[in-house]
Amino acid sequence: MSAPDESDHPALPGLPAGLTARPLTMDDAAAVHAVIAAEEVVDLGEAELTLEDVVADWQRPSYDVAASTVGVLDGDRLVAYADLSAPDVAYTAVHPDHQGRGIGTALARWVQARARAAGSTRVGTQVPEGSAADRLLADLGYEVRWTAWDLELPEGAEVRARALPEGYALRDATEADREAAWTLVEDAFLEWSERERMSLADFGARVWDRPGAEPWNLRLLVHATGSGSGEEVVGATHVYLAGDAAYVARIAVRPDHRGRGLAPAMLVDAFGQAREHGAARCYLSTDTRAGARGLYEKVGMVVCSTWIHRSTTL
Template identity: 75%
Template sequence: MREQENGRRTARATSHTPVMDLDLPAGLTHRPLTLADAPAVLAAIAAEEVVDLGESTMTLEDVESDWLRPSYDIATSTVGVFDGDQLVAYADLSAPSVAYTAVLPDHQGRGIGTALAGWVQDRARAGGSDRVGSQMPEGSAADRLMRDLGYEALWTAWDLELPPEREIVARPLPDGVTVSDASPSDREAAWTLLEDAFLEWSDRDRVSLDDFGARIWGRTGYEPWNLRLVRDARGELLGATHVHLAGGDDGTPSAYVAKIAVRPDQRGRGLAPAMLVDAFALARAHGATRSYLSTDTRAGARGLYERVGMVVTSTWVNRSIRL
């Protein structure tokens, strides 16, 4: 499960949409998920990622903050597959044409993924979308399955990490420019700047302020330093960074730079590298030993991240199919 963007229409299935059936192996059952299923969903995601990537960086907060968006209806947007009481697979139409799925590795190859792909397509079609897709590690079982089912590759994405031993070299801001924590009164301006920046290259609708906030200041454990703003001497907003901590397998927190953007007329001044270094330094000051982020070919920012010392740790493929 990775936050991603896809072309889509705005229509959504309503809570009155009937549950669609699944062609599952004998003995398995399915039902819509509830918030109480979040730990089991996280376990399924993590199990797949450990096989595909060697580790998982997903957290319970990632799952819950996505499901707690005001516009989201978990009852019509999810389905869980169960072997008795154990969740063995799930699908989530997170946005009209963006889906997340996972199947426990020891249940792969039984046709569950194919059944979930059909469910996702039916649900997206019922909601008015003309395309639906997902993002998965390159060469993984899910990637191979989606390719075989006719999903075309749209773009490539990467996870990058600042290694624990890498020295954080200070990057000064231009004269008169400062960086500080966002206050509640700054949230709408930060939302506008970040959404404007991401909509330059992504084909999607603008995320509402409420849904945007559910993933940032509404996220469990949010602290003011998680949203940092860059301003000029007049107080005008020039850039914004969202970074949060995630617990590692060994209990040591890591930092994830979820969003970073600079206003178009301020690019080329060295703001973005300074903002990244600020995020890395703050994360380390709060106990993080690793810092990482995700980007893709549409954003064209991989070179920037590598120049501040980050290295690619995994490659992902975004695949989509027309409905």
């Protein structure tokens, strides 16, 4: 692949001597993941983000990898990167061997410049609580906007089975269900998330076009219609495997069907499907905006890591 065009791509001043910077390409995804993983091992005890997560995000049709990223290199080795994933959302990582050298500050300035160019008035990122990145952003004046948690269903633990009410059923999504699933999930998440609606194509890049995706990864909760011969989609769960771990990335129930014990039954189904496909551990994430932590703890999940979303006004 040829080198990306660096025109209209903000520079990265302030790097230590001997380091260089350039826009990234899809060919850099594995190197980016390696940097993220090294940082997460220090901050969390193990790597959580997968290469498939990086690829799924970067392959969105609306996303321009070269225009939205910058990589920092020590010779040919990538040691840090920044990614403006959306006009107000950034991801960065600095390899632990290179932290404390001012690279993170240079990346923060690059992100702010890129976000301004994209028309944003605020930009933020989510970092492990108490991590080097968290401390740096606090020093740079980034404010805490919300707290997030990764929760784990301990190995061997079971979510208490709960039968679905009469008229409800769970099944794999088909291609014909995709638009309905996208609409339902986006409607639910936009009740509390301050962002633009994700396009169907971008949603698909992260769900059914995610590397390694299988039909069971997107499960639908359907409800029989009054005619008795049809059904409507009233809930959706997106779960995928990363090694021996399963991640429930999305779970949503239509507002007019909430309060009937459907979400716990959907979790039981998601974890059961994942274990049938080789998962030993099961995880999901939530934050203070959604107000769902209590629900997950009631079914036996426990907090395994805490994250802070920090942002700054541009």
